[in-house]
Amino acid sequence: MSSKVIKGGTIVTADLSYPADVKIEDGVIVEIGKDLSGDEVLDATGCYVMPGGIDPHTHLEMPFMGTYSTDDFESGTRAGLAGGTTMVVDFCLPNPNQSLLEALQMWDNKTAKASADYSFHMAITWWGEQIFDEMAEVVDRGITSFKHFMAYKGSLMVDDDEMFSSFQRCADLGALPLVHAENGDVVAQMTAKLLAEGNNGPEGHAYSRPPEVEGEATNRAIMIADMAGVPLYVVHVSCEQSHEAIRRARAKGMRVFGEPLIQHLVLDESEYFNPDWDYAARRVMSPPFRNKLHQDSLWSGLASGSLQVVATDHCAFTTEQKRNGIGNFAKIPNGTGGLEDRMPLLWTKGVKTGRLTPNEFVAVTSTNIAKILNCYPKKGAILVGADADIVVWDPKRKKTISAKSQQSIIDYNVFEGFEVEGLPRYVLTRGDVAIVEDKVDAKPGHGQFVAREPKGAVNRALSTWKEITAPRKVQRSGIPATGV
Amino acid sequence: MSSKVIKGGTIVTADLSYPADVKIEDGVIVEIGKDLSGDEVLDATGCYVMPGGIDPHTHLEMPFMGTYSTDDFESGTRAGLAGGTTMVVDFCLPNPNQSLLEALQMWDNKTAKASADYSFHMAITWWGEQIFDEMAEVVDRGITSFKHFMAYKGSLMVDDDEMFSSFQRCADLGALPLVHAENGDVVAQMTAKLLAEGNNGPEGHAYSRPPEVEGEATNRAIMIADMAGVPLYVVHVSCEQSHEAIRRARAKGMRVFGEPLIQHLVLDESEYFNPDWDYAARRVMSPPFRNKLHQDSLWSGLASGSLQVVATDHCAFTTEQKRNGIGNFAKIPNGTGGLEDRMPLLWTKGVKTGRLTPNEFVAVTSTNIAKILNCYPKKGAILVGADADIVVWDPKRKKTISAKSQQSIIDYNVFEGFEVEGLPRYVLTRGDVAIVEDKVDAKPGHGQFVAREPKGAVNRALSTWKEITAPRKVQRSGIPATGV
Amino acid sequence: MSSKVIKGGTIVTADLSYPADVKIEDGVIVEIGKDLSGDEVLDATGCYVMPGGIDPHTHLEMPFMGTYSTDDFESGTRAGLAGGTTMVVDFCLPNPNQSLLEALQMWDNKTAKASADYSFHMAITWWGEQIFDEMAEVVDRGITSFKHFMAYKGSLMVDDDEMFSSFQRCADLGALPLVHAENGDVVAQMTAKLLAEGNNGPEGHAYSRPPEVEGEATNRAIMIADMAGVPLYVVHVSCEQSHEAIRRARAKGMRVFGEPLIQHLVLDESEYFNPDWDYAARRVMSPPFRNKLHQDSLWSGLASGSLQVVATDHCAFTTEQKRNGIGNFAKIPNGTGGLEDRMPLLWTKGVKTGRLTPNEFVAVTSTNIAKILNCYPKKGAILVGADADIVVWDPKRKKTISAKSQQSIIDYNVFEGFEVEGLPRYVLTRGDVAIVEDKVDAKPGHGQFVAREPKGAVNRALSTWKEITAPRKVQRSGIPATGV
Amino acid sequence: MSSKVIKGGTIVTADLSYPADVKIEDGVIVEIGKDLSGDEVLDATGCYVMPGGIDPHTHLEMPFMGTYSTDDFESGTRAGLAGGTTMVVDFCLPNPNQSLLEALQMWDNKTAKASADYSFHMAITWWGEQIFDEMAEVVDRGITSFKHFMAYKGSLMVDDDEMFSSFQRCADLGALPLVHAENGDVVAQMTAKLLAEGNNGPEGHAYSRPPEVEGEATNRAIMIADMAGVPLYVVHVSCEQSHEAIRRARAKGMRVFGEPLIQHLVLDESEYFNPDWDYAARRVMSPPFRNKLHQDSLWSGLASGSLQVVATDHCAFTTEQKRNGIGNFAKIPNGTGGLEDRMPLLWTKGVKTGRLTPNEFVAVTSTNIAKILNCYPKKGAILVGADADIVVWDPKRKKTISAKSQQSIIDYNVFEGFEVEGLPRYVLTRGDVAIVEDKVDAKPGHGQFVAREPKGAVNRALSTWKEITAPRKVQRSGIPATGV
Numbered sequence A, B, C, D: 001m002s003s004k005v006i007k008g009g010t011i012v013t014a015d016l017s018y019p020a021d022v023k024i025e026d027g028v029i030v031e032i033g034k035d036l037s038g039d040e041v042l043d044a045t046g047c048y049v050m051p052g053g054i055d056p057h058t059h060l061e062m063p064f065m066g067t068y069s070t071d072d073f074e075s076g077t078r079a080g081l082a083g084g085t086t087m088v089v090d091f092c093l094p095n096p097n098q099s100l101l102e103a104l105q106m107w108d109n110k111t112a113k114a115s116a117d118y119s120f121h122m123a124i125t126w127w128g129e130q131i132f133d134e135m136a137e138v139v140d141r142g143i144t145s146f147k148h149f150m151a152y153k154g155s156l157m158v159d160d161d162e163m164f165s166s167f168q169r170c171a172d173l174g175a176l177p178l179v180h181a182e183n184g185d186v187v188a189q190m191t192a193k194l195l196a197e198g199n200n201g202p203e204g205h206a207y208s209r210p211p212e213v214e215g216e217a218t219n220r221a222i223m224i225a226d227m228a229g230v231p232l233y234v235v236h237v238s239c240e241q242s243h244e245a246i247r248r249a250r251a252k253g254m255r256v257f258g259e260p261l262i263q264h265l266v267l268d269e270s271e272y273f274n275p276d277w278d279y280a281a282r283r284v285m286s287p288p289f290r291n292k293l294h295q296d297s298l299w300s301g302l303a304s305g306s307l308q309v310v311a312t313d314h315c316a317f318t319t320e321q322k323r324n325g326i327g328n329f330a331k332i333p334n335g336t337g338g339l340e341d342r343m344p345l346l347w348t349k350g351v352k353t354g355r356l357t358p359n360e361f362v363a364v365t366s367t368n369i370a371k372i373l374n375c376y377p378k379k380g381a382i383l384v385g386a387d388a389d390i391v392v393w394d395p396k397r398k399k400t401i402s403a404k405s406q407q408s409i410i411d412y413n414v415f416e417g418f419e420v421e422g423l424p425r426y427v428l429t430r431g432d433v434a435i436v437e438d439k440v441d442a443k444p445g446h447g448q449f450v451a452r453e454p455k456g457a458v459n460r461a462l463s464t465w466k467e468i469t470a471p472r473k474v475q476r477s478g479i480p481a482t483g484v
């Protein structure tokens, strides 16, 4: 059996930084130490050897109005690898009344050409006894996180009643509920009002879902999770209002996690005011970009631990697809890219500025989500026994981000022109070298599904606490006692 | 024309305290000053002469499961007068699909025997074009506040979509939306769960609607009002979570008012743990009583102005009616009394302890709500031209609260045994002396409807601000400009 | 005796707006009503008749490094009148070891040419038995508010020990402590560091005292007041940090007031980055101007009542005087003007935009501070018996603010070029017409000292509450009981 | 060389839990894996194998009024080992004007009989050029944390000026400042006042330093650290006020750590109201115990990561020594014990209830502080190469805490009677088995000093950020430009 050694680098994990070599066999780390040798040597001199990134929020080949988001598991995982991301977690989205298992089959079919490992979150888009039952089966298949859309009224959205039912079921199964937190009723009405007033450009999308609308939904989801006795993960936290709700919950000991996107960390609302319709429309996503105050809030959250994960919500539509919404912003497909750019941008804007330590970088791009999703230390770790999903990070390598040179197959990049310093020298997926600097050697079909166990430590602890503090019946000596 | 003079007292208003006499003719204050004389003299020596109390939250003769809350406008307004309250605002509750105007007629019919003045809030219990249209007519009739129930699923509850529609309509009409803020979906599910677990006693009622459930709904209503561009009034704020949401909104300049009840200020959750079922059931109301932490929060809010009004939610059911819920707390009619006790209790627990100044006492029992509901200074003022709704308050008079001696016609009092110091010597309703210490001389039929104007100063200011900050369409040179 | 009538206007008070005429005799309001007549008629058609403004924070003819702030009681009160302000409260600043009474005499001497009424705050700049004793005498003379500087190390600054002593004394006397809240130790060190680094321009002044430094001191003063059991008034609240500390205190029921300045509401930190040294230096004051986030916070505080008063800290130094600090920002005399501009600017930026109602405008420019300083309703009111300090406000009058046309005798105006809409038509000081539109007829010597009573309602209430909740000694049966 | 293997247990780290054996040679972990063998086998069946506890806050043999705290490094480290704690960090306290190096020598002398490893924090108790210079030497000796007392006026206390100087020096050296946060001026005055009123019992100690006094100082230290550009560690965070200040700082991205004590987590203020003087006096420490609200806050902070470390402030005085304060609580020596009880109590009240996961338990008792103090992974880790400071934790072992059976040589235990479930089966200090269940085999003299490196990742990141955001001088074209 052939072995590889990553030599001469500094291992950087979520915990600590130290110089050591890493030896790999059969896709797994077999030794960490000084002066290791192996059949093949990857030179990491001057580099950081870090766990490959995990992007827990992608929509590859996502169905939309009869077409699909353009990046699929082939181009998407390749783009991820090019930027140091070695695993994605995609969302399986059943249609109303569709079986979860049937949907899962459809999603599974899309992954044949994945060149990096992947897992799924299952969306709960409707409710009924069938869903209740199938959730257990989904968990058995290693999918232990369930997404809930509080927006997209008329399609994906569930109401509080359905959310509470599903959250309770998650509590029982030891699974983790996720929410897209925006008040869908209000968004729908504000959208209609804006369109009626002639406010139909891409900026209208941003106007239709201000920070208060997101903060409200986050707050509501937190309460429902608290009542159901289950942890909660809030995807794409974009604003102080939502972050504040999360901090407030955590200050009470509630188990709530928050995920900002790289887009919200570095882009702001002024993007929508660009006089070029295409420029603005390409940046339409939900939640929309916010202002600097919100960006500062998100960065602080990553440093202080009230937010834990940086993701992308990669859901790439071409300009052609975006133009579907000319004259009506509500018809612009929601989504941007970022899989290739997340890690270099976060390093450049976060680590180089001192907003984050290198260890915190690893935590928020990889390790934290591996723990939250209960696939640590198989993923997210540089430890003996862990999958050799590794990025050898060269802090001196630079480039200017451009659609021309990207792996994503869409025709633009919302980070066009950003200069980044800090890029992969090598990226390994289960020991295979997929990236050598600019050379991309992703292998379609190499990617495997990552099954995850339910009932992680946080779920178990919370269940114990909720049981101990559960309401107790008052013993009465006669009912009623008075005057009877 | 005969005149009355209240002599020798100290006038206490929301603004200031000063010694002066008050002269009354034709039900109206005609002079304030030193050494006034008139046909009849009421001796106010040693007393405070204050605006009569206004209780903006009562449910007199409210229909419930084929019967009615026991105190009607006759006994209710009499109880109010006995405690210094000279005006009530009751809730008109249309049935689903019922015309607002028809419901108003029904409620108007109940008031024939009112012995003090009254007004109405109109509840929005369903939505449609008819409601949209009738709201304007209701406003024309002097009813400018609209109540929304976020709880009571299956009967009074409206959803976010309906609330947003109604709030927008309020914004247009210059009216004030009110909310009962509890998440009805979650309450319903938690109720079902508790009952299924055998937790069917009155304490289950409290368990089914913890503070987080109220805080969430308050937060949501605030966001919806902000998006609709209208002020908001939150009834029966019972807990820190709800108060915190209000403070957070106010810290952003939002126009939100909060109303704690005298019950939540002085009673706590331990009441539900009483081994006597009747004792506990009589205290069932929504929101339920909370613990000391929440009480402290409410008191602080009154002192600092983040909460503005103390009400009662007087909705009195007899023990007999309460027993409807034996074996199922969800069937215990919700409501307690308080009309007679609000002012003496608030004085005793608030002013005598130094938590509130006498001026703040007047503000929160009378003047603030008169301003919020836009009937100031006809009501809530000791000013020339104001209605002579006056309480001459003797800070030395004491009593022990007891059902035996109360005006309410129910068979118990949730404040039984509380000692109060500070009671009315005289209470005047539009110049008529209805109360002389323990002597009650309320005159059924004396009470009149108080019509109110829409578009108060706060509504107008907020509309201006929302207009100035409204989303602006981006001018584009060609759509799309890029590559076309 | 001659009478005046203000006819045809709308009276606007902190409470309400209503059309009525106002009749004045002997400097006092004698009648309010419809169709009044008198010897002289002032036409208020289309105007608001409001209480004259009170500026509770001025430094007229303040000693500074051997010279004095340029505007004295003559030009200062005239400027005030020109802008609708009919009373100022100035700070008496004893030297270290100087008697309070001696300092008071010096300050009293400055007021001979005041053309509007005035009062004083007394500063506590050192501590000792003499100060302790003299405070009582100062209160007896009608000065019931004591200022404490937490900055200006080496001159005015007092430490926590001195503050606590003085605050306790205030509690006993029923007086109100005021604080200039910036951490003087930190400011001094940061100033030294900036200068050492060559950062000696006016912008260095702002760098040396960031919002955190102010917020800290505010928080500290609040704690000390809470421990001493006395209300607190924080002057020139300029930032969210300080405002947040105040809100946090108020949320706990503490009695804390906050005063933003008109400068901080409308000017921001970018002023210091002007390439013209003079331009920047003229704007040097403490605290310095902040950014938009802080401005929004202050505006919200005024609307929601967590901040109560808008002042100016008028302390006008000429460009010549400002140039004392060329090469060393620490030597630029601190202070700007604003007496003439406060009310027109606040109306324009506050009322016309809908951020404040007209009633709130009156509250924050006049009535609230009159209540806080316990000279209401002599001042701050349109009530029979109140001093006829009245501004007849024409909401249609416009001007562009300019040093060329101002009353202040300094050579610039920090609001130069601001367009205001809303200006006085008439200003009356105790019944004398001092201003008729652009015509200024201030009468030096007309102004009188306003004495104030201690032990206002808030002081009394707080003392009661602190007494009730005071620590109680534990009764022990033997000391020690164990093993003895 | 002889080897040991811990067999059959589940390794629990701050990160994860997994079954594995641990092999130890020469005091260091040499292998982790399945089915390891060695010369000696320690059976860990049914147990958790965790990093030994680190108590970063002890005062062993601390000088006090001519005597010393009774537990010294001999009994103190033995007590620690008995409870699973394998390292302590003690405070070196120079006298005023004493050289840091001289004090260090004195403290070093005390450690001869330590049976577990130890490190030091150096206290800054005065300021001057000598201190400035010696701090570098102290850092060179491996002591990279500097303690500042904001209380104990007249002895240990430093003022803001001194703190800012020292914090800046820490920033330069890459060291970490610590604070004891209570406002010493206010405590001193309140103490004098209480004593003057006859409130001289132990409860007076608690009355003299309420939560607001601690919160204020915490807030102030945070501001000073922020201005100095250095992280901050707040020792013995006992209350919501202090915790809130920390959370607020962290929400802004400031680098602040907080350390609650096991005492404050499980004991409350009612302890001081015990009628037995001795009972109450034994519990006198600073800050004093608080109420349940504060306890809940601390627990939540540990779960959410806003507080990172649980310590003891072990400073044990005998009843005899405590009685020094009969008649004057200010003379009761401050301090309680806890070294032996910290981990069993935290497990029982934290992990068994579900408030913390087992991993969080490890984090807050060991790993987090090792990282913060920059001695990870030598300490605080179960990793190859780490010191074999290991506790084999038996979650089924129970005992009742009692002074009779404790290692501490004082005559009482503040946790007397608490039942704990979860106790060490084995405790190893650098591979030596010091504890086998109830059998204690600590070896005086075995303990070694742990030197630590400055400039940890967080210090470096913060310095970078502060540099990037440092004030920039404005370029001016002429000074002044105007009119010159």
Ligand SMILES: [Zn+2]
Pocket: A180, A235, A236, A286, A287
């Ligand atoms: Zn989404």
Ligand SMILES: [Zn+2]
Pocket: A057, A058, A059, A313
């Ligand atoms: Zn998504």
Ligand SMILES: [Zn+2]
Pocket: B180, B235, B236, B286, B287
């Ligand atoms: Zn209700």
Ligand SMILES: [Zn+2]
Pocket: B057, B058, B059, B313
């Ligand atoms: Zn009600």
Ligand SMILES: [Zn+2]
Pocket: C180, C235, C236, C286, C287
């Ligand atoms: Zn000042």
Ligand SMILES: [Zn+2]
Pocket: C057, C058, C059, C313
């Ligand atoms: Zn000033």
Ligand SMILES: [Zn+2]
Pocket: D180, D235, D236, D286, D287
């Ligand atoms: Zn300490």
Ligand SMILES: [Zn+2]
Pocket: D057, D058, D059, D313
């Ligand atoms: Zn200590």
